[in-house]
Amino acid sequence: MHRRVAIIGGGAASAALLGELLARRPPQPLHLDWYTGGGTPARGVAYSTGSERHLLNVRAASMGMFAGKPQGFLDFVQRDDPSVAGTDFLPRRRYGDYLEAEVAQALAFGRLHGHDVQIVPFAADAVVPETGGVSVLRGEDVHRVDAAVLALGALPPQPLAGVSDGALAGGRYVVDPWPLLANPPADVPEHVVVIGLGLTAADVLLELAARWPETRFTAISRHGMLPEPHLHTTSLPAEDSALLVEAMQDEPDVRRWLRLLREAIAQEEDWRSVIDSLRPYTPGLWAALPLDQRARFQRHARWAWERARHRMPPSVHEGLAELERSGRLHRQRGQLYRVDADDDGNGLRLELHPHDRDASKMQTLHAGLVVQSVGMDFDVAGTPHPLMRQLVVNRHVLPDPLGLGCRATPQGRLLHDGGEWSRLFAIGSLLRGTLWESTAMPEIRQQARAVADQLLAG
Structure with a gap:
């Protein structure tokens, strides 16, 4: 049993692990050092927004923090408002409230049973895993623990290739959209370009459009397509998913998998049932893919999978459709080539390759503001995260060869050149390359439980 554990990260994943550990009845009290990195513990970036327009992309009934209480979030919100249904998509702000409440309850329970939890409102500067333990360094302080868990969430976003220093220096190219959404500038731009068309871009577009009613928007992505919407009502997973999964496992080849998916979808009333039926099997299917097939999936199929698998609430989809109908939002296919400051210094100039990459058709756009909204960064090899x-x-630790977090076992043990660490774990986004689906709460809570089991087993 590892009695002294460092949890590094201040978001929902670290809160879920903390709760799992404190809910157990180990034979000896635990000492937990929780490095939250500042901000409000448990909320992280994802749930710190105060906007009612930023909704969860998963229905309330599936957003429980703990594997043993999958409907915990629904129970929490129904105590204040019994009219909330499990099929509702609620504001992320409310989920942050729920996380805070669960953490407070877990800490009180832990104190009652003799556990010692130190909340350190700073980031850890360094972690040194060794045979008999792990050293965690912050400034000149060195804390020796039995084990450490990295639950860092999103890595800091970086400017896309082709963004010039001049574009960044003027402050009109925004790399991280969340500070902008929390405190938009008083100088309202006439035209905003959003790079990306995923779920983050949807949040950016709806929030800025509401705050700046006279602004028009252009959203750019390689395929120019928004995420698919959820149905207004829930759909049941396909009944014959076991046969589909068995066929996919027999021949782990992306091209064959896409053909099998198309055939399965053709037999269902709605394609969502097929996609959702694969969710429990995704880690095993991903593990079965050879590295070259994973790279093929990344290049050719990832965009389609992401927009089908990570869907938006119907109200968000309808809000974006209304922006398009009103002429305020234009979606465009293309790939960013370069962003520079305009010659007059009052805006930015974007050069885009069209979708067919014909350089002779290079297009130029002008904008008062450009917001980069391309989703999470998983590349630990190139991250500026200290x-x-x-x-x-x-x-x-070893970077995943496709830039998807760190190499690790399916149980969350991080790998090094000599094998796997017995005392250094990860949960959440750092396991993207190992498990593929590793950023949503239903997966994270299962990971938290599995890592807690290993820590307490020693």
Whole structure:
């Protein structure tokens, strides 16, 4: 049993692990050091927004924090408002309230049973795994623990290739949209370009359109397509998913998998039932894919899978459709080539390759503001995150070869050149390359339970 554990990260994944550990009845009290990195513990970036327009992309009934209480969030909100249904898509702000309440309850329960929890409102500067333990460094302080868990969430976003220093220096190219949404500038731009058309871009477009009613928007992505919407009512997973999964496992080849999916979808009333039926099997299917097939999936099929698998609430889809009908939003296919400051210094100039990559058709756009909204960054090899840089440079962890977090076992044990660490774990986004689906709460709560089991088993 690992009695002294460091949990590094301040978001929902770390809160779920904390709750799992404190809910157990180990034979000896635990000592937990929780490095939250500042901000409100448990909320992280995802649930710190105060906007009612930023909705969860999963129905309320599926957003429980703990594997043993999958409807915990629904129970929480229904105590205040019994009219809330399990099929509702609620504001992320309310989920942040729920996480805070669960953490407070877990801490009170932990104190009652003799556990010692130190909330450290700073980031860890370095982590050094060793045979008999792990050293966690912050400034000049060194804390020796039995085990450590990295639950860092999203890595810091970086400017896309082709964005010039001049574009960044003027402040009109926004790399991280969340500070902008929390405190938009008083100088309202006439034209805003949003790079990306995923779920983050949807949040950006709806929020800025509401705050700046006279602004028009252009949203750019390689395929120019928004995420698919959820149905207004729930759909049941396909009944014959076991046969589909067995056929996919027999021949782990992306091209064959796409053909099998198309055939399965043709037999269902709605394609969502087929996609949703694969969710429990996704880690095993991903593990079965050879590396070259994973790379093929990344290049050719990832965009389609993401828009079908990670869907938006119907109200968000309808809000974006209304922006398009009113002429305020234009979606465009293309790939960013370069962003520079305009010659007059009052805006930015974007050069785009069209979808067919014909350089002779290069297109130029002008905007008062450009917002980068391309989703989460998983590349630990190139991240500016200080802790991950230290771990990678010192070879304590190995980057995933496709830039999807760290190499790890399916149980969350991080790998190094000599094998797997017995005392250094990860949950959440860092396991993207190992499990593929590793950023939504239903997966994270299962990971938290599995890592807690290993920590307490020693």
